Amino acid sequence: MDNTNNKKSLSEVSIETAYELGGHGKRNVQILIEALKDIDGNLGSDMYGKGKVIEDFQDQMAQHLGKETAVFFSSGTMAQQIALRIWSDQKEVKRVAYHPLCHLEIHEQDGLKEIHHIEPILLGEKNRLIRLEDVQNIKGDIACLLLELPQREIGGQLPDYAELEAISSYCREQGIKLHLDGARLFEVLPYYQKTADEVCALFDSVYVSFYKGIGGIAGAILAGDKDFTSQSKIWKRRYGGDLISLYPYVISSDYYFQKRVNKMAQYYEEAKELAGLFNQCHGVTTMPAEPVSNMFHVHFDVSAEQLEPILKRIYETTGVRLTQHLRNINETSCYSELAIGDLYSEVPKDKLKAAFQQLDEEIRLLL
Amino acid sequence: MDNTNNKKSLSEVSIETAYELGGHGKRNVQILIEALKDIDGNLGSDMYGKGKVIEDFQDQMAQHLGKETAVFFSSGTMAQQIALRIWSDQKEVKRVAYHPLCHLEIHEQDGLKEIHHIEPILLGEKNRLIRLEDVQNIKGDIACLLLELPQREIGGQLPDYAELEAISSYCREQGIKLHLDGARLFEVLPYYQKTADEVCALFDSVYVSFYKGIGGIAGAILAGDKDFTSQSKIWKRRYGGDLISLYPYVISSDYYFQKRVNKMAQYYEEAKELAGLFNQCHGVTTMPAEPVSNMFHVHFDVSAEQLEPILKRIYETTGVRLTQHLRNINETSCYSELAIGDLYSEVPKDKLKAAFQQLDEEIRLLL
Numbered sequence: 001m002d003n004t005n006n007k008k009s010l011s012e013v014s015i016e017t018a019y020e021l022g023g024h025g026k027r028n029v030q031i032l033i034e035a036l037k038d039i040d041g042n043l044g045s046d047m048y049g050k051g052k053v054i055e056d057f058q059d060q061m062a063q064h065l066g067k068e069t070a071v072f073f074s075s076g077t078m079a080q081q082i083a084l085r086i087w088s089d090q091k092e093v094k095r096v097a098y099h100p101l102c103h104l105e106i107h108e109q110d111g112l113k114e115i116h117h118i119e120p121i122l123l124g125e126k127n128r129l130i131r132l133e134d135v136q137n138i139k140g141d142i143a144c145l146l147l148e149l150p151q152r153e154i155g156g157q158l159p160d161y162a163e164l165e166a167i168s169s170y171c172r173e174q175g176i177k178l179h180l181d182g183a184r185l186f187e188v189l190p191y192y193q194k195t196a197d198e199v200c201a202l203f204d205s206v207y208v209s210f211y212k213g214i215g216g217i218a219g220a221i222l223a224g225d226k227d228f229t230s231q232s233k234i235w236k237r238r239y240g241g242d243l244i245s246l247y248p249y250v251i252s253s254d255y256y257f258q259k260r261v262n263k264m265a266q267y268y269e270e271a272k273e274l275a276g277l278f279n280q281c282h283g284v285t286t287m288p289a290e291p292v293s294n295m296f297h298v299h300f301d302v303s304a305e306q307l308e309p310i311l312k313r314i315y316e317t318t319g320v321r322l323t324q325h326l327r328n329i330n331e332t333s334c335y336s337e338l339a340i341g342d343l344y345s346e347v348p349k350d351k352l353k354a355a356f357q358q359l360d361e362e363i364r365l366l367l
Numbered sequence: 368m369d370n371t372n373n374k375k376s377l378s379e380v381s382i383e384t385a386y387e388l389g390g391h392g393k394r395n396v397q398i399l400i401e402a403l404k405d406i407d408g409n410l411g412s413d414m415y416g417k418g419k420v421i422e423d424f425q426d427q428m429a430q431h432l433g434k435e436t437a438v439f440f441s442s443g444t445m446a447q448q449i450a451l452r453i454w455s456d457q458k459e460v461k462r463v464a465y466h467p468l469c470h471l472e473i474h475e476q477d478g479l480k481e482i483h484h485i486e487p488i489l490l491g492e493k494n495r496l497i498r499l500e501d502v503q504n505i506k507g508d509i510a511c512l513l514l515e516l517p518q519r520e521i522g523g524q525l526p527d528y529a530e531l532e533a534i535s536s537y538c539r540e541q542g543i544k545l546h547l548d549g550a551r552l553f554e555v556l557p558y559y560q561k562t563a564d565e566v567c568a569l570f571d572s573v574y575v576s577f578y579k580g581i582g583g584i585a586g587a588i589l590a591g592d593k594d595f596t597s598q599s600k601i602w603k604r605r606y607g608g609d610l611i612s613l614y615p616y617v618i619s620s621d622y623y624f625q626k627r628v629n630k631m632a633q634y635y636e637e638a639k640e641l642a643g644l645f646n647q648c649h650g651v652t653t654m655p656a657e658p659v660s661n662m663f664h665v666h667f668d669v670s671a672e673q674l675e676p677i678l679k680r681i682y683e684t685t686g687v688r689l690t691q692h693l694r695n696i697n698e699t700s701c702y703s704e705l706a707i708g709d710l711y712s713e714v715p716k717d718k719l720k721a722a723f724q725q726l727d728e729e730i731r732l733l734l
Binding site (some may be wrong): 026027028029030031032033036039040041042043044045047073074075076077078079081108109110111114115211217218234235237238239240241242243244245246247248249251 | 393394395396397398399400403406407408409410411412414440441442443444445446448475476477478481482578584585601602604605606607608609610611612613614615616618
């Protein structure tokens with residue numbers, strides 16, 4: 001074993017013939033250079049939300065999502081807070097509902113509460129999806145329910161489509177707006193066997209991202225009816241999100257959307273194959289057991305401190321990096337998140353097989 | 368006179384040998400392509416505010432501005448609202464003071480009020496600078512005074528440096544934080560004959576922009592002490608401004624900062640020369656009479672409707688576009704804003720002379 005690598009973290013270990021299971025590759029400036037390679041330098045910048053470059057992409061995404069209008073944002077954080085604020089203002093009810101591990105609850109420094117003074121009702125439990133009965137059992141009025149498809153923090157789980165339809169119907173009957181956190185919407189369409197606009201038709205407002213499965217640099221679309229998006233543009237200005245030029249993100253979002261939106265079925269099949277390989281190993285299980293998108297979590301019955309040296313040895317032996325980040329669940333188990341992109345299909349099958357054989361053997365010795 | 372051009376707006380008229388008085392040229396994608404041309408594609412993206420590309424630039428700007436730390440933002444709107452919120456929270460006083468034509472008051476859809484519920488005191492009058500006595504006469508406590516150098520909406524005027532120092536001293540004595548809206552800070556340094564850090568030393572927090580005189584794509588720096596910038600990062604996350612990747616703006620801000628920060632003295636001298644040419648024309652005056660930065664306003668004693676055909680004829684005869692946008696002040700006068708950049712020195716002197724001769728002659732006929 002290499003002493004140098006032993007001191008390095010899992011993400012720092014690097015050898016020349018490196019293969020990654022997840023992702024599209026390095027997030028470096030080449031991603032932007034590639035997106036610009038066929039763009040005419042004479043193309044004019046957008047100007048504070050106006051101009052061909054931004055309006056064309058917004059129109060294209062509105063059509064793709066089956067909504068009247070769409071607005072480009074540099075971030076989903078900004079777009080989603082604004083969506084919930086608009087629905088809260090419209091109903092004059094400053095309460096919304098979402099999952100306990102919703103992005104707004106755990107990753108945004110309480111922006112929704114600090115900026116909008118909106119009270120979130122945490123529906124259901126941390127370790128499972130929101131169910132229809134959770135929505136039916138909400139005490140008091142709410143303006144909006146946010147659903148995240150797939151629910152990222154629990155491995156990218158999805159409700160049955162019938163339950164999703166039932167929740168949507170219930171919300172319409174009750175006058176509750178339904179907002180889609182579709183950060184990974186494109187990634188779930190192969191499992192649902194639906195088009196984006198079919199899924200979005202169940203929702204009043206929709207956010208999608210261009211740097212998850214799509215693999216762009218940053219950027220988001222917020223879509224809905226004209227009155228909704230008009231109000232969102234006022235808030236975008238208030239937030240300082242209405243930049244004089246958003247085209248670096250617009251152009252790259254468009255480029256990688258075109259490049260990858262039709263590859264989601266491939267990523268989904270590969271995710272199922274890869275989850276199968278993990279599940280064959282002793283002391284390893286995936287969540288969900290069979291992925292319903294390009295992502296899943298892998299749970300290991302050993303701690304991160306025990307697993308890291310094993311993963312480093314596998315990397316050195318086979319050139320395959322199974323994962324870059326491990327998080328402990330408790331003293332005897334840890335997990336990792338994987339999201340399949342362009343890199344998985346580049347891993348030679350024999351090296352993949354060797355890596356999993358070694359993983360199985362080495363974990364067995366610890367259990 | 369060309370009938371086709373007659374129907375076009377001033378900004379639409381286009382002939383091949385076009386010269387512009389203001390600006391650095393077209394805001395098109397070439398601006399980004401140029402900034403990337405010497406960048407190694409292997410340079411890694413910043414990740415949520417971390418990483419060499421963003422941290423190096425922040426360190427460089429902190430040093431340039433003479434502040435302990437600096438944080439990169441995609442917009443000044445976001446950066447400045449956050450600055451005022453931090454100072455308001457620190458003092459537990461939700462009142463700040465600024466000029467009646469402050470960017471926060473007229474261009475941000477009342478973000479400061481809607482997001483932070485901070486009450487702005489409008490100091491002085493719309494048509495003049497804030498004076499020391501305005502600050503001394505504020506009734507009640509305020510957390511922060513925002514000064515914009517130069518005051519853009521009144522032609523880019525500046526207080527005498529001694530008055531600026533007196534305001535700064537008074538604020539320190541009174542426990543009022545002083546924030547610099549330095550959207551055009553680099554542009555005023557030649558007039559003040561000061562370095563950026565000398566001016567910034569008068570202020571507790573500083574915002575500078577990279578797409579005004581610097582001519583970048585978008586982007587801003589907020590600088591101050593460590594406690595201040597740490598808090599600003601929390602708000603940046605809340606606003607959805609803490610993007611996974613800001614490098615398209617960081618790299619271009621850095622590139623155009625290096626390219627133009629030392630050209631401000633040239634732009635300033637050229638602005639004084641150009642203002643002189645306008646002031647020699649009948650019925651034309653500049654504000655300020657002698658510019659104190661690269662910018663000034665031109666006031667015409669005719670309406671925009673009267674002046675537009677004249678400007679179009681000048682453009683067709685000489686190839687010099689004196690300005691792209693006119694705004695009426697009232698029925699018999701209008702004004703235009705000019706900010707000198709790289710283009711002015713490219714205008715042939717004979718064409719420039721011919722253009723101003725024609726302007727003088729044609730306006731005389733109307734008065």
